[in-house]
Amino acid sequence: MTPHPRLLFRTQALNPLLRRSPRSSPSHPPLCRPRRRLACASAGGAVTPQQPTFGVEDAVVGFVTGKRKATEVAHAVWRSIIRKGDTVVDATCGNGNDTLALLKMVADERGQGRVYGIDIQDSAIESTSCFLNMAVDDDRERELVKLFPVCHSRMEDIVPKDSPVRLVAFNLGYLPGGDKTVITVPRTTELALQAASRLLNSGGLISVLVYIGHPGGRDELNVVESFASSLPINTWVSCKLQMLNRPIAPVLILLNKK
Amino acid sequence: MTPHPRLLFRTQALNPLLRRSPRSSPSHPPLCRPRRRLACASAGGAVTPQQPTFGVEDAVVGFVTGKRKATEVAHAVWRSIIRKGDTVVDATCGNGNDTLALLKMVADERGQGRVYGIDIQDSAIESTSCFLNMAVDDDRERELVKLFPVCHSRMEDIVPKDSPVRLVAFNLGYLPGGDKTVITVPRTTELALQAASRLLNSGGLISVLVYIGHPGGRDELNVVESFASSLPINTWVSCKLQMLNRPIAPVLILLNKK
Numbered sequence: 001m002t003p004h005p006r007l008l009f010r011t012q013a014l015n016p017l018l019r020r021s022p023r024s025s026p027s028h029p030p031l032c033r034p035r036r037r038l039a040c041a042s043a044g045g046a047v048t049p050q051q052p053t054f055g056v057e058d059a060v061v062g063f064v065t066g067k068r069k070a071t072e073v074a075h076a077v078w079r080s081i082i083r084k085g086d087t088v089v090d091a092t093c094g095n096g097n098d099t100l101a102l103l104k105m106v107a108d109e110r111g112q113g114r115v116y117g118i119d120i121q122d123s124a125i126e127s128t129s130c131f132l133n134m135a136v137d138d139d140r141e142r143e144l145v146k147l148f149p150v151c152h153s154r155m156e157d158i159v160p161k162d163s164p165v166r167l168v169a170f171n172l173g174y175l176p177g178g179d180k181t182v183i184t185v186p187r188t189t190e191l192a193l194q195a196a197s198r199l200l201n202s203g204g205l206i207s208v209l210v211y212i213g214h215p216g217g218r219d220e221l222n223v224v225e226s227f228a229s230s231l232p233i234n235t236w237v238s239c240k241l242q243m244l245n246r247p248i249a250p251v252l253i254l255l256n257k258k
Numbered sequence: 259m260t261p262h263p264r265l266l267f268r269t270q271a272l273n274p275l276l277r278r279s280p281r282s283s284p285s286h287p288p289l290c291r292p293r294r295r296l297a298c299a300s301a302g303g304a305v306t307p308q309q310p311t312f313g314v315e316d317a318v319v320g321f322v323t324g325k326r327k328a329t330e331v332a333h334a335v336w337r338s339i340i341r342k343g344d345t346v347v348d349a350t351c352g353n354g355n356d357t358l359a360l361l362k363m364v365a366d367e368r369g370q371g372r373v374y375g376i377d378i379q380d381s382a383i384e385s386t387s388c389f390l391n392m393a394v395d396d397d398r399e400r401e402l403v404k405l406f407p408v409c410h411s412r413m414e415d416i417v418p419k420d421s422p423v424r425l426v427a428f429n430l431g432y433l434p435g436g437d438k439t440v441i442t443v444p445r446t447t448e449l450a451l452q453a454a455s456r457l458l459n460s461g462g463l464i465s466v467l468v469y470i471g472h473p474g475g476r477d478e479l480n481v482v483e484s485f486a487s488s489l490p491i492n493t494w495v496s497c498k499l500q501m502l503n504r505p506i507a508p509v510l511i512l513l514n515k516k
Contacts, residue, residue, distance in 0.1 A: 057314035061338045064463070065514045066495035080319045205322070228502040237324035238502035244486040244511070245496040253502070256323045 056080055063241070070252040071171075073241060074207050075101050077254060078167060081205045084108035086166040089159060089199070091152040091192055092184065093119040096128030098169050099145060100135050106166075107141045116159050117147045125149045152184075153191035156199060164201035172220055173211025173250075183216060186223040193227045197257070206255040213248030221251055228253050314338055321499070328510040329429075331499060332465050333359050335512060336425055339463045342366035344424040347417060347457070349410040349450055350442065351377040354386030356427050357403060358393050365399045374417050375405045383407045410442075411449035414457060422459035430478055431469030431508075441472060444481040451485045455515070464513040471506030479509055486511050 054068065059076035062068030075098075082088060082105040090099045099117045106113030119125050125147045136142045148158050152170070159165060170192070172184045196206050208228075210221045228238040237256040243249035312326065317334035320326030333356075340346060340363040348357045357375045364371030377383050383405045394400045406416050410428070417423060428450070430442045454464050466486075468479045486496040495514040501507035 055315060056318050057334075057338065060314050060318050061335060064335060064495065064497055064512050065339075065461075066516065076315075077319060077322060080315065081323075203323075225502060229505070231503045233503050236503060237322065238504075239322055239500065240502050241497065241499050243495070243497050244483060245489045245491050245494060247487070254322050258324060 085112035096131035168196035343370035354389035
């Protein structure tokens with residue numbers, strides 16, 4: 001199955017520099033390691049069905065009692081923050097599950113709302129595109145997603161300056177069930193968090209789910225925690241939710257810009 | 259105003275050993291430092307009005323956006339776990355706010371439900387008793403609270419063996435706005451957590467709010483985190499919620515027994 005052409009429209013229209021892999025650009029040293037290599041529907045991979053949605057109460061009490069995952073808490077909090085018509089960024093598209101969840105939160109009847117989906121790997125962008133084609137019947141709704149195969153540290157090159165961003169979502173590390181050697185790395189994650197903090201509108205949220213059960217995972221968590229801890233308390237609320245007796249369980253860090 | 263005699267009934271009936279301060283008992287070495295010295299309504303202190311209640315969504319999203327405190331998240335989660343008629347333990351009564359909140363969660367029309375309230379300081383027990391007398395009009399409801407001036411590490415001496423406990427609440431450290439030199443200490447807190455883990459029924463919750471903005475506060479947090487991390491994953495879910503850019507903000511640790 002060919003990716004829906006409209007989903008890739010903005011990618012096609014990008015400055016050629018952005019289309020290039022950082023590793024192939026002499027003027028832009030390698031900042032990212034490719035993160036995910038996913039089976040795309042077009043290559044015979046399975047499309048994950050859309051996850052059921054939970055309210056914050058279900059998600060948080062479920063998390064506390066071991067019945068819900070941190071990602072479900074994240075999605076429930078996003079739903080409480082995001083309004084129809086908002087602009088949001090999925091900084092790590094991966095297989096597109098978060099991209100789709102965000103699309104459903106921002107899409108409104110008037111064709112407003114926008115999801116900027118980013119991933120350093122072409123294959124992840126293709127997978128996300130295929131996934132959205134399979135999961136979203138409405139062409140106009142699907143057009144609200146703009147996908148870019150660039151490093152997440154460069155999100156400011158993508159999101160228009162006049163677009164107030166309500167949420168930037170990160171899903172760091174390896175893809176659960178995927179190749180644990182294909183990961184995000186601290187240096188670009190730190191740059192991406194800085195970019196997100198500049199892009200975010202007042203009242204918005206940076207959501208970072210950090211997978212740590214792989215080599216380098218704790219280093220990346222340290223970078224995210226250090227960044228979160230450094231945010232000034234007069235303009236930011238930084239909080240962390242984690243399991244204590246599951247040392248490699250993902251850690252959820254939420255950064256709210258006042 | 260004299261404390262309601264029925265609230266102190268169980269205290270009066272206690273084994274004399276339990277009535278004695280650990281420091282005055284040669285057979286029971288000092289395990290606790292007295293924690294709180296509070297103004298009691300009978301001594302002219304103000305009674306704090308009952309806090310408004312929030313659902314988990316309001317509390318958690320409010321916490322993430324800096325509008326709600328960790329204690330409000332704790333109360334909201336308690337309300338999702340506790341059922342009318344349950345037996346619960348307030349391991350650190352202090353000024354009685356948590357005791358009252360727990361009473362409202364367990365009290366049912368049939369006079370069932372029970373709150374065992376514990377504090378090492380006689381003055382805290384008196385304050386809690388006064389506070390409940392002021393805040394609870396219904397004598398039968400008030401009788402559901404049993405107060406004990408003992409160290410929280412000895413809660414198993416108080417709660418009847420045949421009473422399945424749904425929740426044990428700890429509020430560790432100094433009382434915000436109170437004397438920061440009057441604190442709980444790691445050694446007895448660890449013993450109390452062990453006791454709570456034995457008392458707790460399947461499906462129940464140990465809720466620990468750790469205040470850390472005082473000397474020794476971080477040591478106590480380390481003990482609680484170490485205990486929480488050591489709980490076996492097949493029978494416990496241990497999670498932590500904390501602020502990252504407010505280093506002395508209280509930390510909420512929730513331990514669910516599967």
